[in-house]
Amino acid sequence: MKNTGEISINKSLFYPWLVVALLCVVGCLNYLDRMMITTMRGSILEAIPMSDTQFGLLTSVFLWVYGLLSPLAGFLADRFSRSKVIIGSLFVWSLVTWLTSRATSFEELLLTRALMGVSEACYIPAALALIMDYHRDKTRSLATGIHMGGIMVGQSLGFIGGWLAENHSWTFAFTIFGVIGIGYSLLLAFTLKDVDKTVDHATGSSRSPIGFGDAVRNLFGGKDYILAIIYWGLISIVGWMVVGWLPTYYQEHFDLSQSMAGVYATGYFHTASLAGVLLGGFLADRWSRRNPRGRMLVPLYGLLVAAPAIYLASGTSILSVAIVCFMLYALTRTFTDANMMPILCLITDGRYRATAYGILNLFSCIVGGLGIYAGGVLRDANVNLNKMFEVAAAILLACVAVMYFIRPDPEKASSELN
Structure with missing residues (x-):
């Protein structure tokens, strides 16, 4: 018989938002732990001499492994307990973070x-x-946006690693955040719960065990999911390109110092991105109550603003205009981040949601890495960054066209309407 305490927790109006809050902290740690190493390069090279190629490989190998394993990792969440996968993941990567401080x-x-x-x-x-399991229909996009906001906070806090390395040692930050993560995983073991996975809450029917091959065949059997992969891949190219080259653009185009270029490229940019995921989630939840394609249209219209914004930013000679335009791009481009998983819920079988997102992650890492690499190739060929950003604007318009042709499943869409 099912534990009555778990039933009361899962049915509470408060608990679904507690889940989002708990996972915001995990998302923050997720990106903070992975980003710290890039902010303490000098301190690490003093302790462990290596070439720039070797140091770059430290990030590349993470991205390759992360991307390649994402589909299988998503399947594990669909096949087994989502909360246990989350807790186990946090515990292991925090332990690895701690072990990193012992590397010589x-x-x-x-x-x-x-x-x-x-x-x-x-x-x-x-x-x-798991957020989709708890937040159905009316709060899905906002809940996702809040969680993505936690991730963005982790990205923006990456500087802490460099600060701690300068004031203590490069190992200190990895030790501290490794211990924090291990402790938080133990807290989640008592507070984070799954919904009842034996029943499909959308249909009321029993769920049977799934296989990875079945999941892949089911997902790629629908054109809308393939279009979603194309969309996510294209927008990832732009995202990685802008993040990777924006500080250089500010520094060279406006003759700024490295520190000031970094402030404009991260502080202003990530603040706008955080506002964007929250606004995009709120707007999509509201619009989807009246229009079954509301969750698709919010990112679509967002990119119709983002594309000309990045195009104008690439050509202006006025710093303030460039800053405002890139902030506008950051604000509206992140409407996609708040809505991609809710969109997957409208076009894929509910049994394969995590697998579907894992496959998207794989493609994002592949094309994102290619985008950064292509940027370097173009730079070596003396192609101006202005031209790269103009290409990025064109890619965003291509994303608009792809999103336009993605259609929600009628039955799933009808459940969101009032």
């Missing part, structure tokens, strides 16, 4: 980054799928 050679650092890619790959598909 490049090879040991490389191994810990690969292990972190394995463990962190399990988190986001499971977390977003």
